[in-house]
Amino acid sequence: MERRDVVDHGLKRRATLAELYSGRVSTGEVQDASPYLKSAAKRLGVETDRTCPVCRRATLHEVLWVYGDAIGDADGTARTLAEVERLATERPDFAVYDVEVCTACDWNHLVRTWRTGTPGTPAARRTRRREA
Numbered sequence: 001m002e003r004r005d006v007v008d009h010g011l012k013r014r015a016t017l018a019e020l021y022s023g024r025v026s027t028g029e030v031q032d033a034s035p036y037l038k039s040a041a042k043r044l045g046v047e048t049d050r051t052c053p054v055c056r057r058a059t060l061h062e063v064l065w066v067y068g069d070a071i072g073d074a075d076g077t078a079r080t081l082a083e084v085e086r087l088a089t090e091r092p093d094f095a096v097y098d099v100e101v102c103t104a105c106d107w108n109h110l111v112r113t114w115r116t117g118t119p120g121t122p123a124a125r126r127t128r129r130r131e132a
């Protein structure tokens with residue numbers, strides 16, 4: 001899978017953690033993973049070898065979300081890496097968000113984003129109405 005416009009969000013992540021450790025940000029503001037996000041992380045994500053920086057009790061999962069008009073109904077859904085790689089061969093251009101999630105304490109943060117896709121392939125048509 002070709003990765004274009006890769007953005008690493010490590011700096012923002014470190015800044016958020018520094019604010020948390022210093023007490024400038026409350027845990028509730030950063031430990032806000034929804035049940036849907038946690039479920040997606042467990043079902044579709046991969047378990048990393050990194051320990052959660054907040055609770056230090058669990059290992060982090062990383063899960064991929066895809067966004068873009070070109071992927072039709074897949075827009076705004078969580079996907080396995082294999083599914084994202086397949087989409088990248090079939091669709092012209094879309095964004096991928098790699099999110100780390102702690103399923104124990106609900107910490108979550110964007111790890112990196114990139115764009116992918118194969119120019120010249122057709123865009124998918126949307127069959128569902130987009131939820132607001």
Ligand SMILES: [Zn+2]
Pocket residue numbers: 052053054055056057058102103104105106107
């Ligand atoms: Zn945690």
